[in-house]
Amino acid sequence: MAVLAHAEAGEIAARLRNLAVPAHQDLREPESGLVMLRGRVGGDGAPFNLGEATVSRAAIRLASGEVGFGYTLGRDGEKARLIALCDALVQSKDFGATVERDIIAPLREQLMVRRKQVAEETAATKVDFYTMVRGEG
Amino acid sequence: MYVAVKGGERAIENAHRLLANARRGDQSVAEVSLDQISEQLGLAVDRVMSEGSLYDRELAALAIKQARGDLIEAIFLVRAFRATLPRFGTSEPVNTGAMRVQRRVSATFKDIPGGQILGPTFDYTHRLLDPSLGQGFVPEAPATAEASTAPTPRVTDILGRDGLIESSPQAEDGASVGDLTREPLNFPADRDLRLQNLARGDEGFLLAMGYSTQRGYGRNHPFVGEIRFGEVEVEFFAEDVGFAVPLGSIELTECQMVNQFKGSATEAPCFTRGYGLAFGQSERKTMSMALVDRALRARELGEEALAPAQDEEFVMSHSDNVQATGFVEHLKLPHYVDFQSELGLLRKLRKEFADANAPDAMKEAAE
Numbered sequence: 001m002a003v004l005a006h007a008e009a010g011e012i013a014a015r016l017r018n019l020a021v022p023a024h025q026d027l028r029e030p031e032s033g034l035v036m037l038r039g040r041v042g043g044d045g046a047p048f049n050l051g052e053a054t055v056s057r058a059a060i061r062l063a064s065g066e067v068g069f070g071y072t073l074g075r076d077g078e079k080a081r082l083i084a085l086c087d088a089l090v091q092s093k094d095f096g097a098t099v100e101r102d103i104i105a106p107l108r109e110q111l112m113v114r115r116k117q118v119a120e121e122t123a124a125t126k127v128d129f130y131t132m133v134r135g136e137g
Numbered sequence: 138m139y140v141a142v143k144g145g146e147r148a149i150e151n152a153h154r155l156l157a158n159a160r161r162g163d164q165s166v167a168e169v170s171l172d173q174i175s176e177q178l179g180l181a182v183d184r185v186m187s188e189g190s191l192y193d194r195e196l197a198a199l200a201i202k203q204a205r206g207d208l209i210e211a212i213f214l215v216r217a218f219r220a221t222l223p224r225f226g227t228s229e230p231v232n233t234g235a236m237r238v239q240r241r242v243s244a245t246f247k248d249i250p251g252g253q254i255l256g257p258t259f260d261y262t263h264r265l266l267d268p269s270l271g272q273g274f275v276p277e278a279p280a281t282a283e284a285s286t287a288p289t290p291r292v293t294d295i296l297g298r299d300g301l302i303e304s305s306p307q308a309e310d311g312a313s314v315g316d317l318t319r320e321p322l323n324f325p326a327d328r329d330l331r332l333q334n335l336a337r338g339d340e341g342f343l344l345a346m347g348y349s350t351q352r353g354y355g356r357n358h359p360f361v362g363e364i365r366f367g368e369v370e371v372e373f374f375a376e377d378v379g380f381a382v383p384l385g386s387i388e389l390t391e392c393q394m395v396n397q398f399k400g401s402a403t404e405a406p407c408f409t410r411g412y413g414l415a416f417g418q419s420e421r422k423t424m425s426m427a428l429v430d431r432a433l434r435a436r437e438l439g440e441e442a443l444a445p446a447q448d449e450e451f452v453m454s455h456s457d458n459v460q461a462t463g464f465v466e467h468l469k470l471p472h473y474v475d476f477q478s479e480l481g482l483l484r485k486l487r488k489e490f491a492d493a494n495a496p497d498a499m500k501e502a503a504e
Contacts, residue, residue, distance in 0.1 A: 045305025053192035119284035
């Protein structure tokens with residue numbers, strides 16, 4: 001589900017369109033709120049409150065009974081609903097494999113490509129130290 | 138007697154209408170979009186998120202636009218907005234050790250595992266204005282190199298293995314985490330509250346406080362153990378789901394300051410620490426925060442606390458720029474009645490002064 005939280009709502013929606021989505025209903029209407037983000041003293045010590053972030057959430061139940069939850073940073077309630085729908089679908093035996101193959105896997109691939117690009121650009125700024133020889137040889 | 142004075146509604150309405158036009162500026166010039174602010178004024182967005190204490194790039198960009206680029210006004214807008222939303226809960230503490238670093242430097246060790254990574258930085262630029270930026274500048278594509286899979290452990294973790302640096306204080310079992318957005322501030326305040334206060338504190342104020350420690354007002358001999366900037370994953374324990382769900386990732390800057398050692402009869406001397414953490418790429422902010430965090434530990438470390446940066450009541454009560462600007466700027470709102478009473482008192486005092494200092498002859502003549 002982490003992959004979906006990193007994707008744009010439009011990307012998830014576009015891939016869901018190719019799927020005959022079964023009947024479902026909102027268990028929790030999409031809503032936006034706050035989550036207090038915590039850090040740790042010194043990076044690895046006792047927790048402290050760093051500041052809040054906007055978060056959206058939703059829950060969905062398929063007609064076949066599977067319940068899915070969607071949580072994501074930001075105020076896009078529709079994205080939370082799409083994540084909840086995918087979460088419900090991956091649990092269903094009729095749709096699980098398809099959702100993994102046609103929605104989650106390609107989005108994961110896309111995320112990895114983006115991260116690799118950033119990592120390669122970052123790597124080019126790594127310092128290679130060399131020693132200057134002083135005086136005459 | 139209290140006299141309510143009304144009036145000025147039309148003037149206020151028209152002033153706000155004029156403000157909307159002043160904000161837009163010359164309408165023959167293209168309007169700036171939120172995406173443009175977020176992408177091209179990214180560090181202003183980071184600052185508004187940090188001090189507004191709300192991670193949401195789009196909202197921060199909107200606030201900057203609405204505030205005409207006045208960042209403290211933008212921070213005020215973001216703080217006011219956050220008060221309108223319900224809180225779902227608290228995240229699991231983020232793991233900065235697992236950060237996907239885009240920048241990571243240490244001023245204490247040249248050869249650190251994972252290396253010194255400069256990333257996008259103003260450091261080593263010549264600070265010469267670049268006229269080409271004013272004329273549709275297209276940058277060269279970034280250079281690339283093979284990405285390393287080597288871990289980038291925190292420098293303080295490396296020092297910690299040899300016991301050369303104090304370890305981070307751990308939470309006591311069942312201890313709650315202080316939250317100054319929920320409970321009023323009391324002194325003395327614990328480190329969790331102090332760090333929360335500093336994390337949302339004004340960058341300029343913290344910079345001045347941190348600088349004052351370097352100039353000798355509470356000196357603590359700092360070295361930058363490490364600064365890192367990059368993405369960390371956020372997880373949230375959702376009660377309806379029953380386990381921690383991923384929310385996505387945020388960008389953070391972390392500063393580990395390594396400071397002069399302390400020791401005692403029972404403990405070997407070791408370096409002490411100050412810590413800074415903020416949203417986005419906020420290096421000056423996290424460095425200042427780490428200096429002030431360390432200074433505020435004076436009491437705990439048995440140091441004489443004589444300097445302003447070591448006085449937690451002074452620092453924590455004045456670090457918040459929304460509170461500060463509210464109190465300073467309220468002075469320009471009508472104080473007509475207050476001022477009238479002061480004026481009345483002053484006239485009385487002046488009359489008494491004139492009477493007391495009048496030459497006797499004048500007094501007699503007056504009688």
